[in-house]
Amino acid sequence: MRSVTYSMGVSLDGYIVGPDGTFDWTEPDDEVFRFWIDDIRQVGVHLLGRRLYETMLYWETADQDPSLDDATREWTALWKPLPKVVFSTTLSEVQGNARLASGGLVEEIERLRAEPGEGEIAIGGATLAAEAAAAGLIDEYRAVVHPVLVGGGTPFFPRCERRVDLELAETRTFGSNVAYLRYRVVRQRAAAAAEPSPGVISPAR
Template identity: 35%
Template sequence: MRKIVAAINMTLDGFCDHTVITPDEEIHQHYTELLRNAGVILYGRITYQLMQYWQPLAKNPSGEKSMDDFARAIDKIPKIVFSHTLKNVEWDSARLATQPIEEMVSELKQQPGKDIFVGSRSLIIQLLKLNLIDEYQLCVHPVVVGKGLPLFENITDRTILQLLHTKTFNSGAIILYYKRANPEHK
């Protein structure tokens, strides 16, 4: 069975906003490898449209190796986009979800293949509420912004996580790897 892995960048004060963090070469390399080892990534409309930034770089490299490698990896990985407003997607490797998130994720999880990554805040919140996330990879960047969209917003049930390990980058960013603790410790 495939794992559902929530992988997202956030600020030290818990906000998700890709415009306030500056990933360096080391972080781009990390996420390039992550994408190369994933089977599919799930996005909501907003994150999907944000990630389309990389589409032109995949076709016309910038000359910055870590960014170009990431652009090729994000271009190649299959993407499923959950949206109520998009009618089509322009990325060849993307498709719109045709089922509700719970059904689609449950089906994907049963299929053979590499792990399924979730890269959108809104989807992470929905899947957390449905108890469908197997692992969290939270990349916390050393920046405080004081406002924005909190990662864990409108969560009403207590979820206890178990720290698996960490990865520290030279920039001071750190990835916290968690899994859901045993259900009896809820």
Template identity: 40%
Template sequence: MAKLICTAMTSLDGYIADAKGDFTWAAPDAEVHAFVNDQERDIGTYLYGRRLYDTMVFWETAPAGPAEPAVMADYAELWRAADKIVYSTTLTSARSARTRVERTFDADAVRALKDSAERDFSIGGAELAAHAFRAGLVDEVRLFISPVIVGGGTRFLPDELRLDLRTVDERRFDGGCVHLRYLVSR
């Protein structure tokens, strides 16, 4: 059975974007990017909300070549090789290969996918992840905490959610970012 992993780059106060929707403060440096790439190698399918998909579809046509940083080319290759499912009521077609659009998040369908998959799933987008957290589908949480407080915006975790977690890894990066990895206790 595959795991469903929720990964986010957050501010210290728990936001994935500030009140203006900006998240440039979370852009990983080369060291963090290389670590993220290694974490993503086992992902076979990405589950996205439409807004995050709109951001991530950049990787479908991201420039590759000797002039581009190796970590970016590596991530683009990983992203293109994975399947993507986008949950959206407004998107009419996908703008990337290996991608399908679903109108609604069906927890039972995702559970069945997890049960039959050989590779892990990654879920992203605060609203979509909230559905998965509440349905008890998330197996692992990976946080990359940036050394910034933004004071408001889009929260990573939903309100009124209680989960017991077990810390299984932590790492501090030279640029100040901290990675925390948790397994969800059942």
């Protein structure tokens, strides 16, 4: 089954956007940008909310700029043809290889998992990630942690009132002091925790 992944740049105190709405501190150097290029190669379809979709529209025409370096052209060549599903109640049309979601997030992910295809189902944006997490659909959390404290803003991790056990699958440190953390959701442990242990009396409900 295709994995559902959530991957974004994040401040050390856990925010993808600061309290002033900016995220200039996530701008990658060459090494981190190469990481993002390699990361997008694993994606089969990208799910986006309206704000992230509009932010990423730049890449639909970026290749027309003759001053782009080779790495940026490589990223653009991977991003443009990548299938995208946009979740919005205000947009009536989208550009490039994208379509507006015809159903809710859960229905779309179930449909994508049932269809033949390769590559991960990547979620972009905290709002979509929170909805997917609440439904127990995220398989991996991937945080590219930047050495900055922004003091507030939009949190990377969904604020859900339930425990989610994770196992560390990969780490990497870049020369710019950026750290990559990839955690896999432990399904078996979560299921076992929901069941009473032998010999333990569950409290009355």
